[in-house]
Amino acid sequence: MLGLFGTLNLAAQSMQTQMTGVEVTGQNLANVNTAGYTRQTVDIQTSPDIMTGIGPEGTGAEAASIQQAVDTLLNGQIQGQQSVNGYWNAQQSSLQSVQDSLDEFLSGSASSSSSSSSSNTTTSSGLSTLLDNFFNDFQSLATSPTSIPARQTLISDAQTLASAFNQINSQLNQETQSLNSSLSNDVDSANSLISSIAGLNQEISTAQSSGGNANDLLDERQQDLNNLAQLADIKTTNDANGSIDISIDGSTFVSGTQVVNTLQTYNPGNGNLLVVSSATGATVPFANLGGSMQGIMDARDGTLATLQSSVNALASSLITQVNSLYSTGYSLAGATGANLFSGSNAATIGVNSSLINDPSSLQASGSATASGDNTIALEIAELADASQSGLQNQTFSGYYGQTVGNFGDALQTANNQVSNQTAVMNMLTTQQSSISGVSIDQEMTNLLGFQQAYEASAELVTTINQMMGDTLGIKSGT
Amino acid sequence: MRVATDSYTNALISQINTLSAQMNNLENQVTTGLSVQSPSDNPGAMETTLNDLASQSAQQQYGNNITTLQSQANSIYSVLQSLQTITSQAESIATEAGGANSQTDLTNYANQVTSLIQQAAQLVNSKDPETGQYLFGGTNSGQQPFTVTTDANGNVTSVTYQGNSSVNQTEIGPGVTVSVAVPGVNNTGTGPQGLITDSRSGADLFNHLIALQNDLLSGNASAISTTDTQNLQNDENNVTYQVAYNGNIQTRLNTASSFATSQSTALNQAISNASSTDVVQAMVQLNQAQTAYEAALETTSRVMQISLVNFLG
Numbered sequence: 001m002l003g004l005f006g007t008l009n010l011a012a013q014s015m016q017t018q019m020t021g022v023e024v025t026g027q028n029l030a031n032v033n034t035a036g037y038t039r040q041t042v043d044i045q046t047s048p049d050i051m052t053g054i055g056p057e058g059t060g061a062e063a064a065s066i067q068q069a070v071d072t073l074l075n076g077q078i079q080g081q082q083s084v085n086g087y088w089n090a091q092q093s094s095l096q097s098v099q100d101s102l103d104e105f106l107s108g109s110a111s112s113s114s115s116s117s118s119s120n121t122t123t124s125s126g127l128s129t130l131l132d133n134f135f136n137d138f139q140s141l142a143t144s145p146t147s148i149p150a151r152q153t154l155i156s157d158a159q160t161l162a163s164a165f166n167q168i169n170s171q172l173n174q175e176t177q178s179l180n181s182s183l184s185n186d187v188d189s190a191n192s193l194i195s196s197i198a199g200l201n202q203e204i205s206t207a208q209s210s211g212g213n214a215n216d217l218l219d220e221r222q223q224d225l226n227n228l229a230q231l232a233d234i235k236t237t238n239d240a241n242g243s244i245d246i247s248i249d250g251s252t253f254v255s256g257t258q259v260v261n262t263l264q265t266y267n268p269g270n271g272n273l274l275v276v277s278s279a280t281g282a283t284v285p286f287a288n289l290g291g292s293m294q295g296i297m298d299a300r301d302g303t304l305a306t307l308q309s310s311v312n313a314l315a316s317s318l319i320t321q322v323n324s325l326y327s328t329g330y331s332l333a334g335a336t337g338a339n340l341f342s343g344s345n346a347a348t349i350g351v352n353s354s355l356i357n358d359p360s361s362l363q364a365s366g367s368a369t370a371s372g373d374n375t376i377a378l379e380i381a382e383l384a385d386a387s388q389s390g391l392q393n394q395t396f397s398g399y400y401g402q403t404v405g406n407f408g409d410a411l412q413t414a415n416n417q418v419s420n421q422t423a424v425m426n427m428l429t430t431q432q433s434s435i436s437g438v439s440i441d442q443e444m445t446n447l448l449g450f451q452q453a454y455e456a457s458a459e460l461v462t463t464i465n466q467m468m469g470d471t472l473g474i475k476s477g478t
Numbered sequence: 479m480r481v482a483t484d485s486y487t488n489a490l491i492s493q494i495n496t497l498s499a500q501m502n503n504l505e506n507q508v509t510t511g512l513s514v515q516s517p518s519d520n521p522g523a524m525e526t527t528l529n530d531l532a533s534q535s536a537q538q539q540y541g542n543n544i545t546t547l548q549s550q551a552n553s554i555y556s557v558l559q560s561l562q563t564i565t566s567q568a569e570s571i572a573t574e575a576g577g578a579n580s581q582t583d584l585t586n587y588a589n590q591v592t593s594l595i596q597q598a599a600q601l602v603n604s605k606d607p608e609t610g611q612y613l614f615g616g617t618n619s620g621q622q623p624f625t626v627t628t629d630a631n632g633n634v635t636s637v638t639y640q641g642n643s644s645v646n647q648t649e650i651g652p653g654v655t656v657s658v659a660v661p662g663v664n665n666t667g668t669g670p671q672g673l674i675t676d677s678r679s680g681a682d683l684f685n686h687l688i689a690l691q692n693d694l695l696s697g698n699a700s701a702i703s704t705t706d707t708q709n710l711q712n713d714e715n716n717v718t719y720q721v722a723y724n725g726n727i728q729t730r731l732n733t734a735s736s737f738a739t740s741q742s743t744a745l746n747q748a749i750s751n752a753s754s755t756d757v758v759q760a761m762v763q764l765n766q767a768q769t770a771y772e773a774a775l776e777t778t779s780r781v782m783q784i785s786l787v788n789f790l791g
Contacts, residue, residue: 032483032484033484039482095518096518099516099517099518102517104516104517104524104528105515105516106512106514106515106516106524106527106753107510107512107515108510108511108512108753108754122512122527122531122749122750122753122754123531124527124528124531128528128531128532129531129535131532132531132532132535132536133535135536135539136535136536136538136539139539139540139542139543139648139649140539140542140543142543142646142648142649143542143543143546143547143609143648144546144608144609144610144611145611145617145619145646146609146610146611146619146620147609147610147611332620365617367617367644369618369642370616370617370618370619370642370644371617371618371619371620372611372612372615372616372617372618372619372620372646373617373618373644373646374617374646374647374648375646378646378647378648378649378655381649382649382653384532384536385536385652385653397528397529397532398529398532400528401524401525401526401528401529401532402525404517404521404524404525404528405517405521405522405524405525405528406521407517407521408516408517408518408519408520408521408524408525409521411517411518412518412519412520412521415518422492426488426492429488430485430488430489433482433484433485433488434479434480434481434482434485435480436482437482437483437484437485438482438483438484439480439481439482439483440483440785440786440787441483441785441786442480444785444786444787444790445786448790
């Protein structure tokens with residue numbers, strides 16, 4: 001039998017228990033908008049019974065623990081999905097930027113396709129138009145071989161074309177550099193997160209080994225794991241003491257509370273950084289790093305490198321083919337042997353500087369004695385329709401169109417993947433939120449429950465107090 | 479399913495982002511008239527459009543080439559007409575002078591022939607008004623094709639050709655070239671027939687006119703009525719051949735011009751099909767997206783305003 005004091009104690013303990021419930025509810029409500037917060041619940045259990053002559057009698061309730069509402073399987077899925085999202089987001093943002101650098105866009109004024117018999121105003125902004133202009137200028141020159149204005153237009157358009165090649169090449173190089181910087185930043189961020197997770201492992205295991213509650217630390221670590229998963233495809237293993245071990249592509253980075261390995265960038269010689277682990281040596285890059293780091297490297301070494309190489313092939317072929325015809329031509333004064341283009345690729349292509357001040361030295365004639373001959377101008381103009389063996393047997397403009405199309409395919413794939421993966425991630429986070437997210441309605445309902453239970457226990461204290469007074473009153477005879 | 483409070487905000491943000499992007503894209507399509515603007519919008523359509531634009535640009539250039547050639551052909555035609563008149567006049571003089579005439583009359587005829595030579599030389603030294611190049615100098619268009627030399631009495635002693643017998647070809651369609659130009663002289667036996675002198679037709683207008691002039695001055699009536707008349711007939715036939723050739727070329731140019739225009743129209747259609755916005759469809763989609771956007775804002779804002787807190791005293 002508890003007696004008056006035992007019951008008073010039961011009431012006091014009940015008030016404390018309900019108060020804990022109010023505190024946990026308050027914590028949940030305070031973190032309703034905190035990213036990565038996992039709602040907590042107080043686990044209230046009945047206190048141990050005591051045996052009495054009439055059987056076991058309850059001693060009230062106590063708060064046994066404060067637990068997180070978490071689904072570890074779902075957290076694992078989200079972590080894996082972060083890596084896929086990171087990969088495609090990195091590809092998308094890298095290639096989007098490259099698309100801007102390529103500057104091949106269509107523009108035009110509004111006109112309905114259903115009434116398209118009217119003249120079309122669609123134009124393209126990049127190399128394609130400049131290539132067309134260049135060859136058209138040779139056509140114009142072929143119709144007026146001695147015309148100085150026609151020569152000036154041609155030289156000016158050739159300069160514009162060469163500058164566009166230079167500019168695209170330089171922009172694409174900058175994109176490569178920028179991706180290398182992003183990769184370095186990601187490596188730094190990953191190392192920082194790895195170190196942070198090892199530190200949190202230490203704090204969590206210390207807290208849990210002393211019977212403490214590490215819920216908020218667990219949230220913080222999960223956030224770090226998700227952030228790290230965006231950067232690389234990580235594999236995690238739970239230890240018995242609450243630590244999480246991390247490995248990337250087979251190499252362990254965090255073991256218990258220790259950082260056993262770090263990521264490093266490695267320059268294989270061409271300036272295009274790769275990522276290696278400090279443990280396996282400086283020249284063995286990861287085969288499958290995953291996440292945004294892999295996305296950056298794939299965009300840089302795949303689509304961007306292919307684009308650069310195609311633009312270079314186009315420039316080289318143009319220089320070679322045009323010069324081989326042009327150098328056999330004769331200027332108005334009968335001079336021959338010079339080249340129209342200098343350089344050998346998109347980076348170095350330029351227009352023979354002597355032409356700029358002297359358009360008459362343009363070699364359009366096929367005869368030293370016939371300045372009005374147009375043989376060379378016509379042959380160069382006809383190159384526009386000739387398939388080039390160095391360009392997969394396509395014409396210059398056809399090859400460039402294919403290059404732009406291939407690049408567009410890669411970016412479109414990245415865009416579609418980002419869209420799909422975002423949908424998957426939204427679905428997973430909604431599921432996670434339904435388990436771990438805070439609902440104000442639910443918390444307010446819980447709060448009312450705790451409040452009323454608290455009030456009831458307080459009423460019990462008042463009642464016991466009154467009963468105690470009554471008991472003392474018997475003795476004093478009042 | 480249990481719904482956490484942040485689910486509303488997350489869902490709203492996600493929906494607003496998706497719908498905003500959709501509306502932005504559609505609005506862009508309507509205002510620019512293009513459904514494809516960047517390579518990633520539709521890589522296949524982009525590639526097709528770039529190729530079509532290149533073909534269209536080439537067709538426009540062929541059109542420009544044809545216009546230039548048509549102008550050149552017209553200039554040549556007017557020279558040919560004048561030359562026909564000159565050869566006819568020269569033949570008339572030869573015929574009239576073949577009868578019994580006094581030396582004074584013959585000298586007068588000779589002066590007329592000298593004048594005809596000068597006129598003809600002036601005509602065949604014409605330039606194309608559009609390109610500024612000599613029409614009958616072959617490809618050696620840097621200098622005046624014909625130079626007339628006269629003696630102290632003003633009689634023409636020789637007309638020298640400084641051009642060559644080659645002509646330029648110009649592209650009027652993919653791989654299709656044509657030449658409008660006529661060389662002043664071609665004694666090579668191949669290539670385009672010379673306007674004044676050609677070894678195949680026996681034409682040699684200036685030398686024949688000089689011979690006539692000289693025969694008139696010397697009173698060589700038999701030479702005038704036989705050799706000179708026959709030679710001038712050859713010259714006239716040669717000019718007539720050139721007129722016919724010019725007519726054929728002009729017909730060919732007109733056909734090529736029509737073809738370039740129809741090709742250009744077809745390419746416009748192709749470009750439009752590949753890259754233009756179907757405005758009606760885009761407007762309908764834009765309205766749908768706007769309705770969905772408003773609905774998302776409306777419903778979520780209503781739900782977000784309500785919680786149990788509103789009803790607790």
